[in-house]
Amino acid sequence: MEKVRVDPDSLLDFATALFVQAGLSTEHAATIARVQLEADLRGMHSHGMRAVPTYLDRIRRGIINPRPKLTVTDLGIGVLVDGDAGPGQVVASRAMEECLLRARRQRVGLGFVRNSNHFGAAGYYAEMALAEDMIGFATTNGNLVLAPWGGITPTVGNNPIAIAVPAGEEPPILVDIAMSVVAGGKVDLIAAEGEALPEGWWLDAAGQPTRDLAAALTGLGIPLGAPVAGYKGFALAFAMEALAGALTGARFGREHTLEVENGPLPWNEGHFFLAIDPSLAMPLADFKSRVDQMIREVRSSQPIPGGAPIHAPGELGWRRREQALREGLTLPGSVVQGLQRWANELGITRKLGRAR
Amino acid sequence: MEKVRVDPDSLLDFATALFVQAGLSTEHAATIARVQLEADLRGMHSHGMRAVPTYLDRIRRGIINPRPKLTVTDLGIGVLVDGDAGPGQVVASRAMEECLLRARRQRVGLGFVRNSNHFGAAGYYAEMALAEDMIGFATTNGNLVLAPWGGITPTVGNNPIAIAVPAGEEPPILVDIAMSVVAGGKVDLIAAEGEALPEGWWLDAAGQPTRDLAAALTGLGIPLGAPVAGYKGFALAFAMEALAGALTGARFGREHTLEVENGPLPWNEGHFFLAIDPSLAMPLADFKSRVDQMIREVRSSQPIPGGAPIHAPGELGWRRREQALREGLTLPGSVVQGLQRWANELGITRKLGRAR
Numbered sequence: 001m002e003k004v005r006v007d008p009d010s011l012l013d014f015a016t017a018l019f020v021q022a023g024l025s026t027e028h029a030a031t032i033a034r035v036q037l038e039a040d041l042r043g044m045h046s047h048g049m050r051a052v053p054t055y056l057d058r059i060r061r062g063i064i065n066p067r068p069k070l071t072v073t074d075l076g077i078g079v080l081v082d083g084d085a086g087p088g089q090v091v092a093s094r095a096m097e098e099c100l101l102r103a104r105r106q107r108v109g110l111g112f113v114r115n116s117n118h119f120g121a122a123g124y125y126a127e128m129a130l131a132e133d134m135i136g137f138a139t140t141n142g143n144l145v146l147a148p149w150g151g152i153t154p155t156v157g158n159n160p161i162a163i164a165v166p167a168g169e170e171p172p173i174l175v176d177i178a179m180s181v182v183a184g185g186k187v188d189l190i191a192a193e194g195e196a197l198p199e200g201w202w203l204d205a206a207g208q209p210t211r212d213l214a215a216a217l218t219g220l221g222i223p224l225g226a227p228v229a230g231y232k233g234f235a236l237a238f239a240m241e242a243l244a245g246a247l248t249g250a251r252f253g254r255e256h257t258l259e260v261e262n263g264p265l266p267w268n269e270g271h272f273f274l275a276i277d278p279s280l281a282m283p284l285a286d287f288k289s290r291v292d293q294m295i296r297e298v299r300s301s302q303p304i305p306g307g308a309p310i311h312a313p314g315e316l317g318w319r320r321r322e323q324a325l326r327e328g329l330t331l332p333g334s335v336v337q338g339l340q341r342w343a344n345e346l347g348i349t350r351k352l353g354r355a356r
Numbered sequence: 357m358e359k360v361r362v363d364p365d366s367l368l369d370f371a372t373a374l375f376v377q378a379g380l381s382t383e384h385a386a387t388i389a390r391v392q393l394e395a396d397l398r399g400m401h402s403h404g405m406r407a408v409p410t411y412l413d414r415i416r417r418g419i420i421n422p423r424p425k426l427t428v429t430d431l432g433i434g435v436l437v438d439g440d441a442g443p444g445q446v447v448a449s450r451a452m453e454e455c456l457l458r459a460r461r462q463r464v465g466l467g468f469v470r471n472s473n474h475f476g477a478a479g480y481y482a483e484m485a486l487a488e489d490m491i492g493f494a495t496t497n498g499n500l501v502l503a504p505w506g507g508i509t510p511t512v513g514n515n516p517i518a519i520a521v522p523a524g525e526e527p528p529i530l531v532d533i534a535m536s537v538v539a540g541g542k543v544d545l546i547a548a549e550g551e552a553l554p555e556g557w558w559l560d561a562a563g564q565p566t567r568d569l570a571a572a573l574t575g576l577g578i579p580l581g582a583p584v585a586g587y588k589g590f591a592l593a594f595a596m597e598a599l600a601g602a603l604t605g606a607r608f609g610r611e612h613t614l615e616v617e618n619g620p621l622p623w624n625e626g627h628f629f630l631a632i633d634p635s636l637a638m639p640l641a642d643f644k645s646r647v648d649q650m651i652r653e654v655r656s657s658q659p660i661p662g663g664a665p666i667h668a669p670g671e672l673g674w675r676r677r678e679q680a681l682r683e684g685l686t687l688p689g690s691v692v693q694g695l696q697r698w699a700n701e702l703g704i705t706r707k708l709g710r711a712r
Contacts, residue, residue, distance in 0.1 A: 246650055
């Protein structure tokens with residue numbers, strides 16, 4: 001489908017208006033829109049505005065509570081947030097703020113979240129730590145995507161690992177990855193765009209590699225390490241399920257389902273956050289300059305002829321973000337279509353501003 | 357090579373005697389022997405007694421200091437340990453003890469280690485948390501194994517992620533994995549045993565898959581997620597390098613080398629540890645029973661016909677350990693040969709006890 005270039009500010013306002021129309025407060029609506037926009041700005045369209053129609057639909061179905069009353073319980077060095085089935089972006093942002101507050105006071109902070117929903121890209125919350133010159137960590141559980149290695153029963157979410165590390169002169173490190181070879185959202189995006197599913201991306205429900213989109217959409221992710229050691233990706237996702245699910249008091253494992261829409265209510269997704277102040281271990285400026293050195297070493301690596309472009313983790317997203325803010329954001333056509341369909345349905349007449 | 361069944365206690369004493377003869381205190385010698393034995397008991401022979409000859413050689417070369425004076429700096433919620441170039445097992449065990457001490461007091465503890473050496477399997481230190489009913493996390497940097505995705509310049513170690521989570525009636529969760537598809541030690545073990553290198557295990561120095569052992573031994577690991585998304589495994593290893601290397605004050609990135617033996621002195625390896633008391637978030641008994649449920653869900657997964665046996669992370673190692681303690685430990689022949697060669701060289705006449 002043809003790509004569309006839009007103005008990021010206009011897109012933010014447009015998405016905010018959709019959520020306000022769906023019943024959210026302006027503040028909460030803007031929070032969701034901001035989290036999703038940031039993913040698109042980094043080129044992660046699988047985790048950006050693409051999800052807005054899904055969220056609006058979940059509000060309509062009563063899966064996402066548009067007017068949540070968050071309960072924040074102080075645990076000293078940690079905080080427990082009950083999200084009242086609110087939008088994951090709203091609940092998670094609050095939890096990471098509380099986590100960072102504690103890390104400012106005590107050098108370390110933890111955030112446990114229950115009764116939340118899909119929160120967009122985990123990296124957003126890890127990156128919140130950067131404004132405080134801290135190391136941020138975020139994970140979540142969610143709808144089931146991975147089966148144990150050797151098995152085909154969906155058992156854990158495609159639980160991401162997101163780690164942000166502040167740098168000095170270089171763009172910060174951001175790791176933000178699902179535990180399958182590609183995130184499920186990428187398969188959904190391929191489907192929406194009418195493209196062909198690449199080889200090695202997904203399994204069917206019987207655990208066999210497939211390039212059939214219909215089979216993939218009811219299938220399983222391929223865990224990192226496959227085909228030799230797919231137990232590794234599963235093990236990492238399983239450990240994240242223990243942190244974000246078992247430890248937080250949220251639903252976990254097979255208490256969730258393959259699709260959120262067919263799942264139990266409340267959906268009760270869990271998140272886990274951690275912030276560490278690097279100045280606990282050494283002067284901040286020294287740490288940042290050491291991180292700069294790490295990043296420059298990646299960039300100076302000798303390339304494999306014909307290989308993938310070399311970037312430090314997070315670097316490509318950072319450069320894309322700068323470019324999009326300067327020149328406009330290029331979105332997959334299906335994403336813009338999805339937003340406009342919901343605008344029509346909700347009776348919003350404003351237009352999404354195209355970039356100059 | 358033919359396997360040899362030995363008595364675990366006798367193996368522990370035998371390895372301890374080797375390190376005492378090499379100049380270590382009995383306590384430090386026993387610590388290394390214990391860490392290595394535990395890996396063998398779990399069937400992780402790549403990370404067990406196989407490494408003892410390497411360590412003895414490094415003591416002789418002056419890479420490992422046999423009589424280290426550790427410096428422990430209290431950082432409140434964390435601790436910084438300078439290992440004085442001592443054996444990694446000794447330094448890391450001390451750091452994790454200090455970390456757990458803090459977690460008992462404050463529910464969270466961090467350990468930063470510099471000036472250490474190879475510490476064996478990361479999982480050992482994560483598992484130390486289990487005795488305190490805590491969640492343990494351990495990582496380290498080390499000799500260079502991974503190049504950035506798309507590149508061939510070795511830039512970070514094969515930095516492991518180890519996470520231990522206490523369970524109730526089930527064996528605890530243990531994730532202990534290198535960020536390449538297989539750990540480098542497995543390639544070394546294949547070489548020592550005179551076996552053939554399986555497909556999909558390792559790359560040559562030009563970044564091409566190889567089944568040639570000589571090429572592999574000077575080559576690169578295959579990062580998790582390859583061939584579609586090898587940037588994922590590299591990104592995780594890179595983040596671990598930031599924690600264990602940049603943050604601790606140890607050498608990091610290309611300040612290390614492909615082989616420790618050709619590296620700078622002091623080698624100055626870094627480790628990072630974290631302990632979290634789950635009772636910060638919920639009653640311990642509830643958490644453990646939720647973890648039991650997670651483990652049972654894995655076990656009850658429907659298998660893929662002809663697929664790998666299904667185990668919860670850490671379960672197989674736990675069962676192997678129980679069996680080995682009961683029936684004796686079966687070691688690769690090359691491991692026993694290596695120990696006996698060093699015993700002869702060091703003038704130790706005691707024999708390694710075979711299991712009944």
